[in-house]
Amino acid sequence: MNSFYYYNPTKLVFGTDAVSKFTEYLPKDVNKLLLHYGGGSIKRSGLYDEIMNILKEKDIEVVELSGVTPNPKLSLVREGIKICKEENVDFILAVGGGSVIDSSKAIAAGVCTEDDIWDLFIEGREISDALPIGVILTIPASGSESSDATIISNEETKEKRGLENDLLRPEFAILNPELTLSLPERQTFAGIVDILSHVMERYFTNTKDVELTDDLCEATMRTVISNGYKLVKDPKDYGARAEIMLSGTMAHSGILGLGRQEDWASHRIGHEITALYGTTHGVTLSIILPAWMKYVYKTNIDRFARFAKKVFGIEDSSKTQEEIALLGIERFESFLKDINMPCRLEEEGIPYDKFQLMAEKCAGTGTVGRFMKINKDAVIEILELAK
Amino acid sequence: MNSFYYYNPTKLVFGTDAVSKFTEYLPKDVNKLLLHYGGGSIKRSGLYDEIMNILKEKDIEVVELSGVTPNPKLSLVREGIKICKEENVDFILAVGGGSVIDSSKAIAAGVCTEDDIWDLFIEGREISDALPIGVILTIPASGSESSDATIISNEETKEKRGLENDLLRPEFAILNPELTLSLPERQTFAGIVDILSHVMERYFTNTKDVELTDDLCEATMRTVISNGYKLVKDPKDYGARAEIMLSGTMAHSGILGLGRQEDWASHRIGHEITALYGTTHGVTLSIILPAWMKYVYKTNIDRFARFAKKVFGIEDSSKTQEEIALLGIERFESFLKDINMPCRLEEEGIPYDKFQLMAEKCAGTGTVGRFMKINKDAVIEILELAK
Structure with a gap:
C-alpha cells in the first residue's frame, strides 16, 4: 500500500x-x-x-x-x-x-x-x-x-x-x-459505464498489498453491474436507482483509490474522442475500456483473472489464468451490450482517419496511464482494437 | 436504503x-x-x-x-x-x-x-x-x-x-x-475484534436494498479476517498491519452504515461488562458477539446465511439456510479462537452473579439493538449463552 x-x-x-x-x-x-x-x-x-x-x-x-x-x-x-x-x-x-x-x-x-x-x-x-x-x-x-x-x-x-x-x-x-427515475436510457447507462470506469481506473494497478481497496472496488463493480441489469428490466426501480446513485458517489470519492497507483489512460483516450466528435463521455469509455483491456491485460494477467473471478464470478479450473482473464474481458463487453452501450467506434459513427491526431494530442512524446505506460503508438493500437 | x-x-x-x-x-x-x-x-x-x-x-x-x-x-x-x-x-x-x-x-x-x-x-x-x-x-x-x-x-x-x-x-x-508493528498480541487482536464489531454492528440489519454497503461490509470483514490470520503468523508483516489500520478507520468512518439501520446491542452489553470488571473493550465483544449471534440469528436467517457464505466462503448445497447460518457463527468463533481471543466469560474470569444488574443497567425497562430488540431478559439470555 x-x-x-x-x-x-x-x-x-x-x-x-x-x-x-x-x-x-x-x-x-x-x-x-x-x-x-x-x-x-x-x-x-x-x-x-x-x-x-x-x-x-x-x-x-x-x-x-x-x-x-x-x-x-x-x-x-x-x-x-x-x-x-x-x-x-x-x-x-x-x-x-x-x-x-x-x-x-x-x-x-x-x-x-x-x-x-x-x-x-x-x-x-x-x-x-x-x-x-x-x-x-x-x-x-x-x-x-x-x-x-x-x-x-x-x-x-x-x-x-x-x-x-x-x-x-x-x-x-x-x-x-x-x-433519476425518469432519466433517458442513454444517460442512465452511459452514467453506469462512467461509474464503473471510475472504479476500474483505480482497480487496475500494480501496487502490492491493497487487499481492502481491491475488495471494496470489486464490491462496487458488482453492485453497479447487478443494478445495471435491474434498470434494463425496470428503469423505475427505486432501489436500483438508489444503489447506482450511492455507487456513483463512492466510485469517485477517492476512497477506492486509497494507497493505490491509479491508471486513467482510458479516460485520456476517451477525452480525445469527445474533443473531436462530441461523443458522450460514458460512451467513449464503453468503447475504449474493452480495447484498453485487450491491449494491456498481459502486463498483469493475474489481476485480470482476479477481475474475472471476483466481479463476474468466473470459476473454471480447466482454464488457464490467461483464458480466465480473457473471459472476464468478454463478460464485461457482454454487459456493455446488455445495457445497450456501444463497444466499437463504428457504432457511434466515429471514423478511423484521425487516430494519429488523437494519439498525438493524448500522449504527445510521453505516455498516459500507469498500469501500463501507453505511448502514442500504443494509443493507436488501442483505437485499432476499438474498430 | x-x-x-x-x-x-x-x-x-x-x-x-x-x-x-x-x-x-x-x-x-x-x-x-x-x-x-x-x-x-x-x-x-x-x-x-x-x-x-x-x-x-x-x-x-x-x-x-x-x-x-x-x-x-x-x-x-x-x-x-x-x-x-x-x-x-x-x-x-x-x-x-x-x-x-x-x-x-x-x-x-x-x-x-x-x-x-x-x-x-x-x-x-x-x-x-x-x-x-x-x-x-x-x-x-x-x-x-x-x-x-x-x-x-x-x-x-x-x-x-x-x-x-x-x-x-x-x-x-x-x-x-x-x-503498530510492536503492539502486544492482546492489543493487536482485541483491536481486530473491535474493528470487526464495528462492521458487524452495521452489517446485521433488516434494512432492504442496501446491496452496495452489504458488499462493502463483507469486503472489509474478509480483509480484517485474512490479515488477522497473517498477523498470527507474523506480527511484523507491514502489509497486514497496513490493511488492518486502514480497515479500522474505514470500519467506523460511517461509510459502511450509509442508509442502514444499525444495531449496537453487542456494544451496549459489552460496555456493562467493562464497567463492572474493567475488561478490555475488544475482549468483551469477542465474548458477546458470538452469544448475541446465537440469540438473534433466527430473526433473519438469510442474513446470517449470507454472512457465512460471503465472509467465510461457506458453500454447501446439502445444507439448509439455517445450517449454513449456524456454520457461519461457528466459523466466526473459530476465527476468534485462532487469534487467541476468548469467547466465554469464564476465560476472562468474569463471574455469573451480576447478569441481572448488567441487564438492568443496559436495557432498563426498554430495549437495546435494532436488528432484534433486546430487552433485559434477553440480555440475561445472551450472557447465559456466553457462559
Whole structure:
C-alpha cells in the first residue's frame, strides 16, 4: 500500500426528502448564489420551481446561468466567472449532472483568480481559493458531486482538460434517487459505464498489498453491474436507482483509490474522442475500456483473472489464468451490450482517419496511464482494437 | 436504503512518513496544544521525542496530560478540561489508541461548555462546539480517529456512556502502520475484534436494498479476517498491519452504515461488562458477539446465511439456510479462537452473579439493538449463552 493523503468534506444528503433540506447546508453568510444548470429538464420535472421557491423563502438572491451542455464548454465557464465577479456571487448551486458540476467548479476556481481560467487547466497550476459550491444531483455518473476534479472542453482548440484540487470538493451533495427515475436510457447507462470506469481506473494497478481497496472496488463493480441489469428490466426501480446513485458517489470519492497507483489512460483516450466528435463521455469509455483491456491485460494477467473471478464470478479450473482473464474481458463487453452501450467506434459513427491526431494530442512524446505506460503508438493500437 | 446524512472531514495521512508531516494539518492559529497520551509506550518507542521535537521546531507551546487508561476515565477528562481552560489551550493532539482519542474528544467538548461534561453524556445533549483535535494513531481498533463518537467511563458510578457529534471528528488522523508493528498480541487482536464489531454492528440489519454497503461490509470483514490470520503468523508483516489500520478507520468512518439501520446491542452489553470488571473493550465483544449471534440469528436467517457464505466462503448445497447460518457463527468463533481471543466469560474470569444488574443497567425497562430488540431478559439470555 502506498502512502496517501485523503480529505473529503462533502456533506452527503441522501433520500427522497433531500432536496427540501438543501439550504441547511449553505454557508451562513450566503447572500447571492449562482444557480447553474443545463437545459429545460429541471424545469419540466418541477425541480427548478422547487429550488426557486425554497431560495425565495430564505431570502437568498439568485443569479441564473443555464445552458450547460455535455462536455461543458470553456466559453460558458468564462461567462459564469464574469457574472459571478460582476454580481458578487458568493455561492454556486449546481443542479444537474457531471457537466453542470464541472462547469460550476471551473467557475468557482476562476472567480478567485485574476488569471484566465484556461491557463490553470493547461499549466496544471495549483489553485489557492475557490467559491464554495453545492450540488443537487440529477444524473449519477461523474462522481463530481464529491470529487476534487473538474473537466472542461475548450471548443476553440478542441481540447478537453482537467483540474484537481480539494478546494473543488462541493460543500454538499443532495442525492435524491427519485430525480433519476425518469432519466433517458442513454444517460442512465452511459452514467453506469462512467461509474464503473471510475472504479476500474483505480482497480487496475500494480501496487502490492491493497487487499481492502481491491475488495471494496470489486464490491462496487458488482453492485453497479447487478443494478445495471435491474434498470434494463425496470428503469423505475427505486432501489436500483438508489444503489447506482450511492455507487456513483463512492466510485469517485477517492476512497477506492486509497494507497493505490491509479491508471486513467482510458479516460485520456476517451477525452480525445469527445474533443473531436462530441461523443458522450460514458460512451467513449464503453468503447475504449474493452480495447484498453485487450491491449494491456498481459502486463498483469493475474489481476485480470482476479477481475474475472471476483466481479463476474468466473470459476473454471480447466482454464488457464490467461483464458480466465480473457473471459472476464468478454463478460464485461457482454454487459456493455446488455445495457445497450456501444463497444466499437463504428457504432457511434466515429471514423478511423484521425487516430494519429488523437494519439498525438493524448500522449504527445510521453505516455498516459500507469498500469501500463501507453505511448502514442500504443494509443493507436488501442483505437485499432476499438474498430 | 434509508435516507442519510454523512459528513466526515477528517484528513487521513497514511504511510511510514506520516508522523513527520502532522503540523501541516494543524489549524494555522494554534498557539498552545494539549498533548494527551497514555503511559510510557510512546516514550519507549521514541514517538514522544519525535513529536516534541517537531512541535519545538514549529514554536508551538505544549501542555501535557498523560495517564489515559483503557476505558478512559471521567476524572482524567475533567482534569484535561480544567487544564485546557486554565492554560488557554486551542488544540488537542491525541497520541495513542481509542482511549486516548475518546478522552481527547470528551475534553474537547467539555472545554466549550460551562456544564459538567458528564451531564452531556447522561442526557445525550447536543454539543454546539468543541476544540479541534488531531490524532497520531498507535493502535488500530476503535476507529475513533475519524469517527464522530467518544465513550467514557465514570469510575464512581461504574457507567460507560457515549456521545456522538460531527464536531468530535478529528481534524486529521496520522496513520503510520509501522507504529503498530510492536503492539502486544492482546492489543493487536482485541483491536481486530473491535474493528470487526464495528462492521458487524452495521452489517446485521433488516434494512432492504442496501446491496452496495452489504458488499462493502463483507469486503472489509474478509480483509480484517485474512490479515488477522497473517498477523498470527507474523506480527511484523507491514502489509497486514497496513490493511488492518486502514480497515479500522474505514470500519467506523460511517461509510459502511450509509442508509442502514444499525444495531449496537453487542456494544451496549459489552460496555456493562467493562464497567463492572474493567475488561478490555475488544475482549468483551469477542465474548458477546458470538452469544448475541446465537440469540438473534433466527430473526433473519438469510442474513446470517449470507454472512457465512460471503465472509467465510461457506458453500454447501446439502445444507439448509439455517445450517449454513449456524456454520457461519461457528466459523466466526473459530476465527476468534485462532487469534487467541476468548469467547466465554469464564476465560476472562468474569463471574455469573451480576447478569441481572448488567441487564438492568443496559436495557432498563426498554430495549437495546435494532436488528432484534433486546430487552433485559434477553440480555440475561445472551450472557447465559456466553457462559
